[in-house]
Amino acid sequence: MSAPTPPGDAVVDLLGLVALGELLAFERMAADARLAPDLRRRAALGEMAAAEIANYRRLADRLGVLGVLPDDAMAAYVEPLQAYHDSTEPRDWAEVVTKAYVGDAITDDFLREIAGALREPDRQLVLDVLHESRYAEFAAAEIRLAISADPKVAGRLSMWARRLVGEALSQAGRVAAADRGALTTLITQGEQMDVAGLFRRLTTAHTARMAAAGLNN
């Protein structure tokens, strides 16, 4: 048993943001599954989606323990997160797996960075909801398969990945604008956390991942 964490606005906001991210990722992945070329891959994306909703439940339960209705904690972020997904609707299976690959990994990097600024049990909870590596491996393998079937695909998917990152950054700006201050303070004032460094680390990791999947940054 860890010592009880007093509910703070920043933690509630962060958990609400992450919970909504999981809920919307679940829905979009489940919908994107229809673009899969066969039932096996369709089911594989469905299972990736199911992992997101299981994480949603853990975050929502934690918000309940903190005395907050999950809907209240999530409300401020519905518009930017929905806008991200609406503006990045994949047109085919290769775009579906690229979106999952890029989006999951950047989310995880961000959560790993921010976890250090949290106290237990929220720190561990945020680390627990990181995506399992087998999902990234599945997505990367599908991307490489699409490229080996048609090398021209690499250029199109590289451009798609850049668009995903651009949209994510633009909506992250809107999340920060929607924030009541506490969350931004948490992110920027955490131990050894400087925003420029955060962006640099996220970008470096993203570039390495693109290369690993056969894409250019």
Next chain:
Amino acid sequence: MSAPTPPGDAVVDLLGLVALGELLAFERMAADARLAPDLRRRAALGEMAAAEIANYRRLADRLGVLGVLPDDAMAAYVEPLQAYHDSTEPRDWAEVVTKAYVGDAITDDFLREIAGALREPDRQLVLDVLHESRYAEFAAAEIRLAISADPKVAGRLSMWARRLVGEALSQAGRVAAADRGALTTLITQGEQMDVAGLFRRLTTAHTARMAAAGLNN
């Protein structure tokens, strides 16, 4: 440990049918979640959907143990099951929860009946993938809530439930037609299984459930 079950076509066909039912139910429920009036209910339907894909995984794994590719076992049923869902797209949240309530329960009744004709471990597997009662309770509560908010809704939802059953029966006929014979034989030649009695029991249980949720049959 139970004795090994020799793979029989009928069992493979049944597991393929149930697996595909779970996969499509997952996708449709996840898509229907967007009609939820708030994020809490949206997430609740997402969690019901996630339970279906978890069951899909168990059935697909069992097919793998039997030396069958899940896609091969499911292929014959894609058209009728997809047609069922395409012809029963809910238009609002009350129709969403009614579809889940009616469809899950009839599926479960059917599986409970057919489980008796199976040997272990498939008998237990089919019983294990029955829906958890808390999901039916959630759906019934939502239906009653919709009716109490507007009593006229009861008539519309009763009609909708009849259409769901009608479409399900019509697609069940197509499943039987698509069947290579083994599955139908399994269903009709199980211990003490007579088709007329099966339909009578399914209908009686359905009528009772309609009444429990405030609907007419």
